[in-house]
Amino acid sequence: MKIYEMKIAPNPRRVRIFLSEKNISDVEFVELDVQNGENLTDEFKAKNPLKKVPVLELDDGQCISETVAICRYFEEVYPETPLMGVTPLEKAQIEMWQRWVEFYFMIPTGMCFQHSSGYFKDRMNPVKEWGEECRQQIFKFMKILNEHLEGNTYLLGESFCIADITAFCAMGFNKVNRITISDEYPHLARWYALVSARPSSKA
């Protein structure tokens, strides 16, 4: 199995942490220079028509795109150390948090960066006012996270799960937006230090 990625990007990092937590190591990583368009070739487009990383290529050549779809594949094939829940209720609650974190934190984080910095201006139209709006959404969600983490070790209570990985990578990536965890958010800071101390955070 191969994973096409760009090491500094937040979505490939989510997959690497997920694999590390599950002790899956039989995967080869192929680095693409996304900023310089190595993901825009016809060869890569055949693997993912949306031209994004990460992409998982199975040994028979079949490709799976999208971070959470790749994680789902590994969770199903290697159910040990579950990170997406076991019972129907756990699976649904983790998916709920996972989506909250994606829609209200991870996606605004990426859009704030792209629309404020013009990083991908060769392939999209940055809208500065929208970038600013996303920045406000990020602060709003950090407040929600901080309040929730006052009474919870991890997002879903005592067990670390995929939603923690997504929130951790989104929080870390916010350095490109010059957003860090201020003293206003002590519970978020406690959780961030706890996740940073897991060996998987270095993956």
Add this chain to the structure above:
Amino acid sequence: MKIYEMKIAPNPRRVRIFLSEKNISDVEFVELDVQNGENLTDEFKAKNPLKKVPVLELDDGQCISETVAICRYFEEVYPETPLMGVTPLEKAQIEMWQRWVEFYFMIPTGMCFQHSSGYFKDRMNPVKEWGEECRQQIFKFMKILNEHLEGNTYLLGESFCIADITAFCAMGFNKVNRITISDEYPHLARWYALVSARPSSKA
């Protein structure tokens, strides 16, 4: 079980179609007037801190928000007529398409509407230029869908799945953006007619 929803909104419609396809009927629906803020009360915020519909309330009072998390719960509890895949590869491929449709079609559809029309301007800042950008993304993805559906009955081939439901509801909701399927997209039109003919489309 109860589902809090607003019947004309696209996300609650996704859940109703999902339940109809699985022949699940022991759910009570509670209509909220979201435009007039019935979802902004403290009582509803206790069910979903993000204040969105739909929300599933279980008989013991536990609540699950987020369309796909609600669908996941039902898929796990009632595995008959699977709509999210059975094998690891199917599950991953359906999740991949589901996310493509959400990120590049459903979300731009909602944002185009909100940012162009000012529908929720009492609770967000519409950015007209971003609404226009979303409109372009919608057309781009309709082209991708049309090309993909040339060789596929449904998004994942012969089997109808949750990604079809999401794409169908996004396409239908685009009437608020005055976007319909033009003659340029015959394969998309064929698929849309096919899904419309399923009894679940009236749910």
